[in-house]
Amino acid sequence: MKPLTQRSKSVSNKKMTFMERIYLPAIFGGMWITLKHFFKKKNTVSYPEETRPVAPIYRGQHVLKRDDEGRERCTACGLCAVSCPAEAITMDAAERENGDEHLYREEKYAKKYEINMLRCIFCGLCEEACPKEAIFLTDRIVDADFGRGEFIYGKDKLVEKVDERIDVSKRQVWDYH
Ligand code: SF4
Numbered sequence: 001m002k003p004l005t006q007r008s009k010s011v012s013n014k015k016m017t018f019m020e021r022i023y024l025p026a027i028f029g030g031m032w033i034t035l036k037h038f039f040k041k042k043n044t045v046s047y048p049e050e051t052r053p054v055a056p057i058y059r060g061q062h063v064l065k066r067d068d069e070g071r072e073r074c075t076a077c078g079l080c081a082v083s084c085p086a087e088a089i090t091m092d093a094a095e096r097e098n099g100d101e102h103l104y105r106e107e108k109y110a111k112k113y114e115i116n117m118l119r120c121i122f123c124g125l126c127e128e129a130c131p132k133e134a135i136f137l138t139d140r141i142v143d144a145d146f147g148r149g150e151f152i153y154g155k156d157k158l159v160e161k162v163d164e165r166i167d168v169s170k171r172q173v174w175d176y177h
């Protein structure tokens, strides 16, 4: 019968030679291959102590930016959520109260802003959709964890600290103003 693929092999019933019967050459051959691997360059790295270099425009964990005066830029317009193909972003908008002008740049702000990092595919569409230069992806890697709940990142993890700004200049490829 004609074989369906070209991968079939005919089995030979030839008698084993003496060297094949004592198995030692095969064992030493296998050990030689193992030994050679000891001296080969390792493909693995000891993460997190060691990290691989990433591309300058690597898309990792998001940041919600503040302006030069430390006010949150996000105005909770929802464009990032609408553009997200993974439906990973949710938010609650609120009106800025009198006296909160130093906290929020716009009259409306995101009271709650969450990204589900398990849904996110790091496509960067949220960043492109944002009219306020408020959300950027960074070169930070989302930490591994044991619980699914830990991957819902709220404002505590997303908004940059006033005294610990995150450089996103590599991702600002065009002028928004
Ligand atoms: S990077 Fe893509 S998938 Fe992730 S939150 Fe932004 S738009 Fe959604």
Ligand code: SF4
Residues within 6 Å of the ligand: 073, 074, 075, 076, 077, 078, 079, 080, 081, 110, 129, 130, 131, 132, 133, 134, 135
């Ligand atoms: S991050 Fe940008 S697009 Fe998303 S709600 Fe805030 S201002 Fe709008």
